[in-house]
Amino acid sequence: MTPTAAPYVLGVDTDATTLREADHLLRALAAELALPEGAFGCTHLVRDGRPRVALSLAVEAEPVLRTARDRLTARGYEVRDGAWDETGRAVLYPGAADLTGTLTVAELLARSAIDRVTVLGAPNEPAPDTRLVTRDHVRPHWQGGRLVLAAMPAVGGTLVPFEDPDPTPCCADH
Template sequence: MRRLDHPHTRLLALPEGSFGCTHLVRGDRPRVAVSLAVPSEPLLSTVRERLTARGHDVRDGLPDQEGRAVLYPGAAALTGALTVAELLIRSAIDRVAVLGAPGPPAPGTLLVTREHVRPQWRDGELVLTAMQAAGGALVPFEVPEPTPCCADH
């Protein structure tokens, strides 16, 4: 995954060190909300003004504590295959959790990114959920292009 390539990202000119997360909002009006965290208060004011000027509803706070990070420090460096240790050093991701495994993977375990690394916030940590792949490697649990029946999960 490269930086979040969306017209709003270019419009907002978000610098390295920014976080952008998606949140599923359920209820009477199901939708996806976006939360942004930027490195400074002046930049936050600018982002707020630009989004409001484009007609977006801007609110303080988070819709939930489990946001899915699509923009975070180091995301652009997570391409190809790299070890778990490299992933943790290059990015803001705090840890990797492997589905069905009793503990964390070894630091030298290979992770094939598929250029789609979307960790989630869990208990204040940015955690990448991964699953076993061929040859003992890992891949991120979230696939780059989910089938339509599963795209909203």
């Protein structure tokens, strides 16, 4: 179920300006709305006159989405039909909570909705037995209707997700 092909998808405009802030908001809203286990929640960078991080929620049941729309609108959020784009960054997805510690690529794919793992700079996908240190922060992106995790080589022949859970802000030492 991609954010654009899911039966029921909402876009939620926010004032979030960082991915961390948007992740926190998305998790809080999902808990408050009691979204079902199979729901997807994505972040989308919006680059218009007011740069921000918008959200999308995708579910398989229309009543769930209708309730979410009503509650979000009542809280002052601007809500629209559909995702912001087709390349959202997935924060909530089936199996996301099970992606902790170190897993093999095969385990990651079996436990979650992630369809594929790519390695930056590598022409081929990693072997199924390649170990991936999740850092408890696995944020795949939608690409061509598939949920794809970009990873990069790390110490000891392992991989780590490309997105760092604790990035150093630009110019932090200036």
